[in-house]
Amino acid sequence: MSSDSLETLEILKTLVAFPTVSRESNLALIDWIEAYAQRFGATTRRTFNAEGTKGNILITVGPAEVPGVVLSGHTDVVPVDGQDWSSDPFAMTARDGRLYGRGCCDMKAFLAVALAWLPKFAAAQLKKPLHIACSHDEEVGCVGVQSLIEDMKHLPAIPEVCIVGEPTLMRPMLAHKGKVNVRVRVKGWECHSSLAPTGVNAIEYAAELIAFLKGMARKRSKEGPFDTMFDIAHTTIHTGLIEGGTALNIVPQDCTFDFEIRAIPVDDRMAMLDEIKDYVARELEPGMKAIHPSCGFSWEILSSVPGSDTDPNDPAVHMVSQLSGANSYGKVAFGTEAGRFQTRWNMSTVICGPGDIDQAHKPDEFIEISQVHACEDFVGRLLERMRA
Numbered sequence: 037m038s039s040d041s042l043e044t045l046e047i048l049k050t051l052v053a054f055p056t057v058s059r060e061s062n063l064a065l066i067d068w069i070e071a072y073a074q075r076f077g078a079t080t081r082r083t084f085n086a087e088g089t090k091g092n093i094l095i096t097v098g099p100a101e102v103p104g105v106v107l108s109g110h111t112d113v114v115p116v117d118g119q120d121w122s123s124d125p126f127a128m129t130a131r132d133g134r135l136y137g138r139g140c141c142d143m144k145a146f147l148a149v150a151l152a153w154l155p156k157f158a159a160a161q162l163k164k165p166l167h168i169a170c171s172h173d174e175e176v177g178c179v180g181v182q183s184l185i186e187d188m189k190h191l192p193a194i195p196e197v198c199i200v201g202e203p204t205l206m207r208p209m210l211a212h213k214g215k216v217n218v219r220v221r222v223k224g225w226e227c228h229s230s231l232a233p234t235g236v237n238a239i240e241y242a243a244e245l246i247a248f249l250k251g252m253a254r255k256r257s258k259e260g261p262f263d264t265m266f267d268i269a270h271t272t273i274h275t276g277l278i279e280g281g282t283a284l285n286i287v288p289q290d291c292t293f294d295f296e297i298r299a300i301p302v303d304d305r306m307a308m309l310d311e312i313k314d315y316v317a318r319e320l321e322p323g324m325k326a327i328h329p330s331c332g333f334s335w336e337i338l339s340s341v342p343g344s345d346t347d348p349n350d351p352a353v354h355m356v357s358q359l360s361g362a363n364s365y366g367k368v369a370f371g372t373e374a375g376r377f378q379t380r381w382n383m384s385t386v387i388c389g390p391g392d393i394d395q396a397h398k399p400d401e402f403i404e405i406s407q408v409h410a411c412e413d414f415v416g417r418l419l420e421r422m423r424a
Contacts, residue, residue, distance in 0.1 A: 043406060048148035052128040052137040058112040058175045065111050066091040069170055072151060076158040081190070083183040090172040092184035097154065098162035103196035103423065106167040108373055113139040119399035131192065134402040141403045142396035146201030146389040156419055163424040169193055174373060177339025181373045185380050197352045198377040201389030203396060204368065206410045209355045209387035212374060213298045214343030216305045219336040220245065225328040226289035235287035236324045236331045239280045239401040242291040248315055249273050249295055263300045265367040271303040294338065301345035303337040318335045327405030344374035344385050352384035359417045360388055
């Protein structure tokens, strides 16, 4: 194993040891990354959440006055609660050619490679700058990176290419679906169940809307629009949580449920949400309010992530394909930060990183060591391409 690989594995071990579950602060990890980057003369900029408990860091080396390349990854990981791990999830272990630990796959291995190669980029005469973006709260809606992206307005030149290192087995991915998560609260009118017609059953009205959502989902699965480069080639709508009622002999006054829309790039997720709200206002609420004017629906957007869609002819796609050695590309159904970079700065974005997304979020999450090596080769080729 090369000295570069040993450095990568040592950094990955360090990153995994920080238990940066999204509900917790990641500032200790950001402190470590900043101290490490500054050892090599890198410029760093930090941004924070509103409470100051979580942070992002943007690391830059090279001539910042020209557009460069961003390697983007998130520092947060999903919880391990209730999962049956065979080893400590926050102590990376190597077994049978694999590295086990929470975040090894999703997605600290990519950040470890980028950081391990940072000294070589810093020492080189680069014709374009390299930026490494490390963000918080990706796992809860790609929300943390927004302040980092907005803060890029302070850069002398906005980067021209963003490579998001989510697990793709080092195969370039040109797009991901957009997503919106919505919480619906239904307010009914409580009464004894023997007098049910005089009340407004919040659960039943919620069920009517859920059935409408299922109808929208079926229509798209049958009629499209379709994009066959996605594993699921159409927009999906899914209801995942519901709660309501107090007793069987009481007409329920309250019901709350959560649903999501995952939209292919040609489908407008927010227009679909407007269609859903219009149905409620037109078909459901009048009957509710006829019994009592306080009844109705309220809406809360829990998170909204714009989709990403890069033209296959974009020069960035050709560059990433060459760097990865892949002879094909695809699209992913899971959300990433790529859409935020593309939406805010019209940046050419490609998703390409080590590991298999199928291993993410599971107990005994792992990444094949061969995937780490493939990512090192990728970043090494990027360095050669960016040398003056």
